[in-house]
Amino acid sequence: MKEFDYIIIGGGCSGLSLAYELEIYKKLENKTLAIVEPRKEYKRDKTWSFWKVTNHNFDDCVKKSWNNFSIKTSNKSKDIKCDNFPYQSIDSELFYKKVNYRLKQNKNISFYKDIKEINTNNSFIFNSVPLFKNAQNNIWQHFHGVEIETQDSFFDDNIINLMDFDCDQRNNVHFFYALPFKKNKALIETTWLSKLNDNSIKDYDNQIKDYINNKLGLNNYKVTYSEEGSIPMFYPSNFREKNKINIGTAGGMTRLSTGYTFLNIQAQSKYIRENIENIEKTNIFEIGKKYKFLDKIFLRVLETHPKKMPDIFFGMFSASASKVIKFLSNKSNILDDLSIILKMPKWIFIKAMFRK
Numbered sequence: 001m002k003e004f005d006y007i008i009i010g011g012g013c014s015g016l017s018l019a020y021e022l023e024i025y026k027k028l029e030n031k032t033l034a035i036v037e038p039r040k041e042y043k044r045d046k047t048w049s050f051w052k053v054t055n056h057n058f059d060d061c062v063k064k065s066w067n068n069f070s071i072k073t074s075n076k077s078k079d080i081k082c083d084n085f086p087y088q089s090i091d092s093e094l095f096y097k098k099v100n101y102r103l104k105q106n107k108n109i110s111f112y113k114d115i116k117e118i119n120t121n122n123s124f125i126f127n128s129v130p131l132f133k134n135a136q137n138n139i140w141q142h143f144h145g146v147e148i149e150t151q152d153s154f155f156d157d158n159i160i161n162l163m164d165f166d167c168d169q170r171n172n173v174h175f176f177y178a179l180p181f182k183k184n185k186a187l188i189e190t191t192w193l194s195k196l197n198d199n200s201i202k203d204y205d206n207q208i209k210d211y212i213n214n215k216l217g218l219n220n221y222k223v224t225y226s227e228e229g230s231i232p233m234f235y236p237s238n239f240r241e242k243n244k245i246n247i248g249t250a251g252g253m254t255r256l257s258t259g260y261t262f263l264n265i266q267a268q269s270k271y272i273r274e275n276i277e278n279i280e281k282t283n284i285f286e287i288g289k290k291y292k293f294l295d296k297i298f299l300r301v302l303e304t305h306p307k308k309m310p311d312i313f314f315g316m317f318s319a320s321a322s323k324v325i326k327f328l329s330n331k332s333n334i335l336d337d338l339s340i341i342l343k344m345p346k347w348i349f350i351k352a353m354f355r356k
Helices: 013-024 092-103 204-215 262-274 276-281 289-304 306-316 321-328 334-341 346-354
Strands: 006-009 033-036 047-051 062-066 068-072 077-081 087-091 109-112 124-127 139-149 160-164 173-182 185-195 222-232 244-246
Touching: 006 013, 013 033, 013 092, 013 262, 047 092, 047 262, 062 173, 087 092, 139 173, 139 204, 139 289, 173 306, 185 204, 262 276, 289 306, 289 334, 289 346, 321 334
Parallel strands: 006 033, 006 124, 033 109, 068 160, 124 244
Antiparallel strands: 047 087, 062 087, 068 077, 139 185, 139 222, 160 173, 173 185
C-alpha cells in the first residue's frame, strides 16, 4: 500500500481547510498528502456563518453578508448594527468546489474512501473525526433548517434574525434563526440547546412549519433545500498522540457557548501551516483558556436555568455590539470581557462558578 507524508482523516470543513492552507502556501510541493473521505460526492450540506472578525481564504464562497441582526424574546426585541464585523454566511457547495478544484491540480495530493487503502505507519495524521463518549447525556446545539422561496418579495434582506426565543421552550433552550439571502429567499432554522436523548423535541418539520405559518405569517412558499446537524457543547476526547493531531471539532475548535467553529478552523489551519516543518514537536493549537473557563460557567447556567437563558442572551447584547461580537469570536480583551460579564445576572453565575 502507498505511503504519504501527511494524511488528513475526514474531508469536511476542517480537513479541506487545512489541505487548502498547505496547498496555497506551497507546503505540498515536495510532500505527499492523502485525504480520506467516505462521501461519494460533494454537494451543499452545510451553511457556515460567523462574524468576520479576521480575514480568511474564502471570501469568494460567501453567499451573503449582513451589517444588522436582531434578537427577540417573548416580550422584547432589539435590532443591532455590526458594521465593523459583518455577519457572513458561506455556502458549503461553493467551498467544496473551490477547494477540491485547487487540490486536484496537485499530483502530490490523493483522495481515498477508506483509511485501510493506505499505509499509515510512517505518516503524520491530522484527524478531523471526533470521538465522543457518553454523548447523549451532554448538551448539544442541534438544528434543522430549510431554505424557502416566495413568489413575491417578503424578507428584509438587510438584517438577520440571530435568535428568536418567542417560541415553545419545552423546558430547554429553543430559538429560531433566519438568514434572508434575498427578498424572496431565506434559510429558517429551529435550534435547540439540550441533550440529544430527548426525542420529544425533534419534531423539527412541525416546528418550522408552525413558525413560518404563524410567526412569519407566510403560507405560500416552496422549500428548495434543507440541512440538519448537531454541534457538541462539550469537548470531545482530545489528547496528543505520536504523529497525530486532532483538528476541527475533534481538536476543540468549536466555541462551546456559541457553536461557532469556522474561523477557529482557519486559525488552526494557519498555525499548522506555519509549523508544518516541525509539526512532530509542535504544541496543540487551542482556544484561549479564559474562553474555556467562561464557557464552562455559562453552560452550567444553561443546564440549571434554561428558562432564564432567553433573557440572559438578550441582556448580553445590551453591551456594545463590537465588544459582544469580539467576545463570542475569541477576540476580546479584558475590558470587553468585563463589559459582558457585568450584563449577566451575577448571583446565578457566581453560584455556577463554584458548582462542580
